[in-house]
Amino acid sequence: MAQASYPAELLYHPEHDWARIEDDGSGLATLGITWYAQDSLGEVVFFEAPALGTMLTKDEPYTEVESVKAVSDVVAPLSGEVVEVNQALAENPATINEDPYGEGWLVKVRLSDPSEREALLDAASYMATLAG
Amino acid sequence: MSSTATPTLRRTPLFDRHVAAGAKLVDFAGWEMPVYYGGPPALIQEHMAVREACGIFDVSHMGEIETSGPGSPALLQRLLSNDVAKIAPGGAQYSVLCREDGGVLDDLFTYRLDVDRYLTITNAANHVQDLAWFNAHAIDVPDVEVHDRIDEWAMLAVQGPLAREIVQAISDSPLPARMRAEPRRVAGAEVLVCGTGYTGEDGVELLCAPEHAAALWDEIVRRGATPAGLGARDTLRLEVCFHLYGNDLSVERGPIEAGLGWCCKEDTSFIGSDAVRAVRERGPAERLVAFAIDGPGIARQGNPVAGGGEVTSGTLSPCLQTGIGLAYVPAERAATGTQLQIDVRGKMRPAVVKDKPLYRKDA
Numbered sequence: 001m002a003q004a005s006y007p008a009e010l011l012y013h014p015e016h017d018w019a020r021i022e023d024d025g026s027g028l029a030t031l032g033i034t035w036y037a038q039d040s041l042g043e044v045v046f047f048e049a050p051a052l053g054t055m056l057t058k059d060e061p062y063t064e065v066e067s068v069k070a071v072s073d074v075v076a077p078l079s080g081e082v083v084e085v086n087q088a089l090a091e092n093p094a095t096i097n098e099d100p101y102g103e104g105w106l107v108k109v110r111l112s113d114p115s116e117r118e119a120l121l122d123a124a125s126y127m128a129t130l131a132g
Numbered sequence: 133m134s135s136t137a138t139p140t141l142r143r144t145p146l147f148d149r150h151v152a153a154g155a156k157l158v159d160f161a162g163w164e165m166p167v168y169y170g171g172p173p174a175l176i177q178e179h180m181a182v183r184e185a186c187g188i189f190d191v192s193h194m195g196e197i198e199t200s201g202p203g204s205p206a207l208l209q210r211l212l213s214n215d216v217a218k219i220a221p222g223g224a225q226y227s228v229l230c231r232e233d234g235g236v237l238d239d240l241f242t243y244r245l246d247v248d249r250y251l252t253i254t255n256a257a258n259h260v261q262d263l264a265w266f267n268a269h270a271i272d273v274p275d276v277e278v279h280d281r282i283d284e285w286a287m288l289a290v291q292g293p294l295a296r297e298i299v300q301a302i303s304d305s306p307l308p309a310r311m312r313a314e315p316r317r318v319a320g321a322e323v324l325v326c327g328t329g330y331t332g333e334d335g336v337e338l339l340c341a342p343e344h345a346a347a348l349w350d351e352i353v354r355r356g357a358t359p360a361g362l363g364a365r366d367t368l369r370l371e372v373c374f375h376l377y378g379n380d381l382s383v384e385r386g387p388i389e390a391g392l393g394w395c396c397k398e399d400t401s402f403i404g405s406d407a408v409r410a411v412r413e414r415g416p417a418e419r420l421v422a423f424a425i426d427g428p429g430i431a432r433q434g435n436p437v438a439g440g441g442e443v444t445s446g447t448l449s450p451c452l453q454t455g456i457g458l459a460y461v462p463a464e465r466a467a468t469g470t471q472l473q474i475d476v477r478g479k480m481r482p483a484v485v486k487d488k489p490l491y492r493k494d495a
Contacts, residue, residue, distance in 0.1 A: 002171050042156075042363070043172040045448045046430050046455075064477070066430055068175050068448050069167065069363050071477070090428075097172040 004035050007101055011117060012126035013077035015059075016040075018101065021078075021117060029078055032105045033065065036130055038097045042067035047093040049085035049107065056080050056109055058116050063106065065096060078116050080109035144192035145286050145342040146349055153359050161257035163193040166361040178360035179367050179450040182331050186292035187360035188352050191337070192345065195259030196281035197266055200249045203276030208250055211269060212242060213387060213408070215397040219244040224311045224328055227395050228387045229262060230404025234411065235383035236390065238262050239375055241328055243313035251281065251313075251324075251339075255377045269403070285324075286345035288338045290352055291368075295335035298355045299325070307336060319351040330365060332372030332489060370456060371449050371491035373422050379433055380420060380444045380458050389416045389460065391488070419466035420444070421485045423474075425455030429481040431474045437461055438473035438480065451491050455481070 010018040016037035020030045038044065046066040056062045061073035062082075085107050089095060096104040121129070141164040150157065155166035156174075168174040181187045199208055208216040214227035223244050229237040238258040243251045254262045259282060266278045290299055300307050303325070304317040313326040321344035326337040340348055353359060366376065375381050375390060386404075387396050388411040398405040398412070418441060425431060431446035437459050446457030461472065470485040 038172060041172070042168065042174075043176055045176075046428065048428065066448075067172075068367060068450070071430075071432060094173070 006123040008123045011120035015075035017077040019077045027111050030105050030108050038100050041072050044093040044096040047089045054082040080111040082107050083110050084108040145345040146190045167363045168361040169359050175363040176450045178364035181358035182292045186294040186357045188357040189289040191289050192286040193256040195254035196285045197252045198279040198281045201276045203273045207273040207276045209400050213396040213402050222314045224313045234386035234404045234407030236381045285339045286342045291329045291331040291333045291335035331368040372489040388412050390420045418460045419463050421466050422488045422490050423483040424486050426482040430455040431457050436475045456490050
């Protein structure tokens with residue numbers, strides 16, 4: 001998508017990741033990178049998903065996305081276990097650019113400490129960090 | 133991920149054009165330069181525009197050194213690795229600049245503007261050092277003057293299968309052939325038109341006074357050239373295995389190791405020729421090879437090669453759709469078809485040594 005966008009229903013990590021926490025009490029969350037992250041990186045040409053069962057630690061890198069020019073670490077916004085990965089990205093990694101909050105999601109995790117969400121930013125607060 | 137520009141960066145005469153075109157700007161050797169224009173697919177689109185039609189690059193950050201006077205052939209013959217006597221007036225030649233020990237200080241194109249007047253194009257990061265090297269050695273040569281011309285020339289590269297047609301339409305006479313450099317009036321401005329480039333495509337490089345650069349840029353863009361940034365310039369050159377100084381060339385290695393023996397004529401006694409001759413005769417311990425990753429993954433500069441050696445340039449090839457690069461490897465593992473294992477941030481990626489260039493137009 002060409003225009004910057006930061007959906008209000010998501011939570012954000014200052015290292016340019018988003019999390020969509022299921023509100024059904026399942027303790028599951030979907031993770032991805034923000035519009036700003038994909039725009040800064042350029043067209044994503046390579047993404048190798050982490051293995052199922054990988055344990056993510058909040059604030060630590062858990063995978064990489066690569067453009068033609070650069071490799072960028074992806075930081076976990078929340079801690080948890082990878083229970084699903086976006087297989088479609090292996091064939092079409094540029095989906096991360098085209099639809100970063102939808103088809104371009106990276107992984108789904110089972111949160112190990114749901115209270116960590118308190119440390120994440122809402123869309124307005126995240127956008128404020130970009131303005132600096 | 134941020135690329136905050138500081139006011140200390142130098143800007144080319146086309147800076148306003150880059151901003152207006154939505155360029156992503158980066159610090160490149162102290163210059164604020166466009167890496168690509170617009171949003172994420174831009175780099176690959178610019179790359180393909182050059183391969184399939186025409187792209188235009190601002191390369192005004194590159195430096196120029198003018199060497200003039202009756203002693204200029206003698207000075208250049210001493211400094212440059214190639215046989216400068218072979219450049220006819222209006223000709224062009226590629227060479228390297230070596231230290232005594234053969235380490236490469238820069239790689240350069242030299243244009244012979246007139247009988248006793250030469251213009252040498254330097255890499256932006258090396259310009260000041262190259263100029264000092266030229267001046268230091270000019271002391272030993274009579275009747276020669278060395279002038280820094282970096283502020284007198286802007287430089288545009290127009291590259292791609294349609295490049296000549298586009299520039300020809302606004303030129304007062306037929307464009308010079310490949311490896312020729314001659315003055316023309318282009319879009320009303322005095323321009324040194326050079327049949328050279330860094331993309332593997334046909335095209336020209338245009339040197340003009342900075343005040344004419346914007347009008348020239350506008351006219352060539354209006355006629356269909358796609359503005360292209362340093363990102364596409366890098367992927368284009370890597371597909372055809374042109375060296376990038378600071379990646380594939382450095383003072384740590386010599387021209388024979390780099391596969392540039394073809395532009396070294398040791399009989400001219402250039403500085404470093406003894407060292408270059410010695411390596412050529414005994415054979416280099418390592419060689420720069422082109423490789424393609426066999427499977428997923430993209431190797432990058434600095435990735436180690438198992439069994440010795442390292443990647444000096446690596447990217448995803450937009451044309452080949454695979455990871456490609458250049459790497460120094462032990463000479464006995466440099467043959468085409470040799471299987472390599474490259475350590476890409478902890479993952480071993482299989483790769484194969486390929487013939488150069490990696491990308492061929494008619495392939």
